Amino acid sequence: MSNHGAIQDKRIEILEAAALIFAGRGYAAARMDDIAEAAGVAKGTLYLYFQSKQELFVSLLESRSEEYVQTVTAWLADCKTVTECIHVLVTLRGQFFVKNQRLAESVSHSVPGFPKDLQIRVWNIRRGLEKPTIKLMQRILPENYPVEPALVAAVVNGAIDYSVGSYLLDDRRVNLEKVARDLEFVLGPGLQEK
Amino acid sequence: MSNHGAIQDKRIEILEAAALIFAGRGYAAARMDDIAEAAGVAKGTLYLYFQSKQELFVSLLESRSEEYVQTVTAWLADCKTVTECIHVLVTLRGQFFVKNQRLAESVSHSVPGFPKDLQIRVWNIRRGLEKPTIKLMQRILPENYPVEPALVAAVVNGAIDYSVGSYLLDDRRVNLEKVARDLEFVLGPGLQEK
Amino acid sequence: MSNHGAIQDKRIEILEAAALIFAGRGYAAARMDDIAEAAGVAKGTLYLYFQSKQELFVSLLESRSEEYVQTVTAWLADCKTVTECIHVLVTLRGQFFVKNQRLAESVSHSVPGFPKDLQIRVWNIRRGLEKPTIKLMQRILPENYPVEPALVAAVVNGAIDYSVGSYLLDDRRVNLEKVARDLEFVLGPGLQEK
Amino acid sequence: MSNHGAIQDKRIEILEAAALIFAGRGYAAARMDDIAEAAGVAKGTLYLYFQSKQELFVSLLESRSEEYVQTVTAWLADCKTVTECIHVLVTLRGQFFVKNQRLAESVSHSVPGFPKDLQIRVWNIRRGLEKPTIKLMQRILPENYPVEPALVAAVVNGAIDYSVGSYLLDDRRVNLEKVARDLEFVLGPGLQEK
DNA sequence: CATGAATGAGAGTTCATTCAT
DNA sequence: TATGAATGAACTCTCATTCAT
Structure with a gap:
């Protein structure tokens, strides 16, 4: 069985967190650290899902x-x-x-x-x-x-x-x-x- | 005679240059260096007219x-x-x-x-x-x-x-x-x- | 095992380097670049250890x-x-x-x-x-x-x-x-x- | 008659003003603008009296x-x-x-x-x-x-x-x-x- | 897959100094 | 002499990105 579903889940979690941060501070003021923290993952992990x-x-x-x-x-x-x-x-x-x-x-x-x-x-x-x-x-x-x-x-x-x-x-x-x-x-x- | 007019002129020149740069790249990507160059003044001069x-x-x-x-x-x-x-x-x-x-x-x-x-x-x-x-x-x-x-x-x-x-x-x-x-x-x- | 020791080590290395630079040129003339170079780390690293x-x-x-x-x-x-x-x-x-x-x-x-x-x-x-x-x-x-x-x-x-x-x-x-x-x-x- | 006395006077005025500013903020934080203003002269004038x-x-x-x-x-x-x-x-x-x-x-x-x-x-x-x-x-x-x-x-x-x-x-x-x-x-x- | 310490280019801002008036 | 608008080098600090673990 593939873990495709799990991957999608984490992707979505990150997107939700990003929505929160971007909406709160605007794009420029949003920091990847904050998004990572809000998503409950490490900063480097973001780059596994987004370029x-x-x-x-x-x-x-x-x-x-x-x-x-x-x-x-x-x-x-x-x-x-x-x-x-x-x-x-x-x-x-x-x-x-x-x-x-x-x-x-x-x-x-x-x-x-x-x-x-x-x-x-x-x-x-x-x-x-x-x-x-x-x-x-x-x-x-x-x-x-x-x-x-x-x-x-x-x-x-x-x-x-x-x-x-x-x-x-x-x-x-x-x-x-x-x-x-x-x-x-x-x-x-x-x-x-x- | 006061140099009020001249001061206003330079202020306006800077605003024109800023309009060009901001419109071209958006606020975040616009650099003060570029605006200064476009206005034909030194970077520091921008700060004489704007905080x-x-x-x-x-x-x-x-x-x-x-x-x-x-x-x-x-x-x-x-x-x-x-x-x-x-x-x-x-x-x-x-x-x-x-x-x-x-x-x-x-x-x-x-x-x-x-x-x-x-x-x-x-x-x-x-x-x-x-x-x-x-x-x-x-x-x-x-x-x-x-x-x-x-x-x-x-x-x-x-x-x-x-x-x-x-x-x-x-x-x-x-x-x-x-x-x-x-x-x-x-x-x-x-x-x-x- | 925690890396607490390693973190302390780097902190101390930076302090040693800072001592050298501050003592050499005085506070005002000391540049963060110099301290970083003396400590053998990047400039940004200094800000991981000191505000x-x-x-x-x-x-x-x-x-x-x-x-x-x-x-x-x-x-x-x-x-x-x-x-x-x-x-x-x-x-x-x-x-x-x-x-x-x-x-x-x-x-x-x-x-x-x-x-x-x-x-x-x-x-x-x-x-x-x-x-x-x-x-x-x-x-x-x-x-x-x-x-x-x-x-x-x-x-x-x-x-x-x-x-x-x-x-x-x-x-x-x-x-x-x-x-x-x-x-x-x-x-x-x-x-x-x- | 030479204006030596007047020159000395302005020099002293500047020194008094400088003392005030330096003492108030320390050397590094003192700005030449502030000293000039405190002395009641233009910034450029300071450089006529001090290098x-x-x-x-x-x-x-x-x-x-x-x-x-x-x-x-x-x-x-x-x-x-x-x-x-x-x-x-x-x-x-x-x-x-x-x-x-x-x-x-x-x-x-x-x-x-x-x-x-x-x-x-x-x-x-x-x-x-x-x-x-x-x-x-x-x-x-x-x-x-x-x-x-x-x-x-x-x-x-x-x-x-x-x-x-x-x-x-x-x-x-x-x-x-x-x-x-x-x-x-x-x-x-x-x-x-x- | 996941981490997070480390990086370093690049940004805004300051301010001593100059020079045309 | 005196001015003060203009300069631009130099500074501190940020933060997206990387990579050894």
Whole structure:
């Protein structure tokens, strides 16, 4: 029997610890020592599972976004009306944003200095986070809707993230139910079939 | 005659150089040596005008956002219809985003690890960037509009930034005219008086 | 088996190297690079054993003074007459002064600019170096001796250090035997029981 | 008429300011900016009067020790008995030590790294500070006194400095009268003619 | 697989000194 | 003489990475 499972377990433990540390202090201020301690392993062990601090960071982003994409894709498959869909999107993407706020921030701060291959992986992550929304727009918008689905998706995602962010900026607790209703009111009319 | 002007000039030269370097490599990867070289001054000179790298960074953010806020406030004062206003907002905020992409990403996020006083300055910058849009919404939305102006502003700003960002992410040239028309089409209906 | 011993060894090696460098150039002119090179370790290694240059310096003072205090305390316990005691004191304190001339000068003075906690440690070192002499004076001076033992100790220690220092100032080799005899002659009469 | 006097005045003002700063923070932590500000002149002006920070420091030591030497020489010329002489010495040298404690400390810390010519000047200062005491001992000790006057002087000076220092170490106010009486009691018997 | 002591390049910052005005 | 903005060498300290055990 292979110990593949055990290896995966430790990998995941490290990622969890890394999430904690990165979210707490941001990428630059996070030290590998701290991550190792939080994960309960020695510093050298980190390098058995990840090539570098940068690679660990990108891997974490990938793991979190994968999780999100899977969940949101599954939920969106079931929803019928535009209203319902916006509700699902706001709720799930909002949760993701709340949970990973600092990670998302760190991306823009730190990635510019990363090597090309990691930059591409980050690019794919960003793209991946947009995809479920784009697919949704392709499904619900009328054939002759004059705006590209990708741009509509950008509009909707931007609206969600900034709405949630406006709460977080003031350290107010986010009421996703209310945000969903508000966004339905603002965005709904522009997205409905005529 | 005082040399106040000359001092301001050099301060601005340094800020320009810093913008170049920070935008090119991100905050963490930017080295004070590089900024000094780009500004054509010695490293030590940077510290005559700014207390630290962090303070230089925040000062840069402040300078750029002030510029934006003044311009956009002036333009919005003159526009009448919702359509026109959205057009102005998209154009100016879009320009700002294109020009300061990397910096804007930094602004729209807190800067973990910075000392308290600088964090507050960043918080004020972020708040400041929202203000013109909020004021606009207070002006153009009907009395009984059921969503807070601040949240509508977040929606609109998010929509703009992400729309522009979706072009930049793919390294495509941004057509702000087109973005403006698209956003008017998507957001317009939800913002019109009933 | 623990590697406690090995760790202590390296700590001591670093202290020896630091003693060499500090004594050679004085605290301010001593560079951490030099100490590292003298100790045969990398610069970063110094910081595994000591928190800062200042802390390394104070630790060195502590280690040297501890050594001295233990030795002198043991020897003084056995001596009987005033003459004998002065002889022991001059010999041991003189040796200490010769060996640690530069350090001793530092010890006998506060270290302006150091953080509070390190200042306190230095203060304790200075106090510690006086203690054996004070205890001795308490033992050998008559009950009704009109001068405080602490001040008599200061007199004796000052006399010893300056006597030895007067040789070192001229780069003459110190003859501790002779210094002891001379000090017995000068100080003896004033310390004898009446 | 030459402006020699005015030049001397500014030189002295700078020395006074330097004394303040050096005494307050120690040599290494004292910055030329601070000295310039305290003296009420521009930084560059310091270099019109002194070649370097090191040279300024040594000049200050010289000026202070000259003052002391002149005063003590004058006073000692008049005193007759050993008791009286010790009293004068303790008072004047004690005052000097109290006033210049920090400067004296700084010497041992900083001078090791100074260039040769300044080291020699410091050496001369140290020697100069001993001279009045040595001359005194040559005068008052009997012809056949078996200890060199220079060493007796070292003993006496060490005793004075450490006695005063033992007060300062504890931040107690020094009572020079009492110290003088105590030292007369301890040192007197060994110095009297037989 | 796991460890953690050791490494050393590289960072931000300081400050004595200079020199054009 | 006097200035003070500018310099840049030199410093301490950090921390991602390695490798002998």
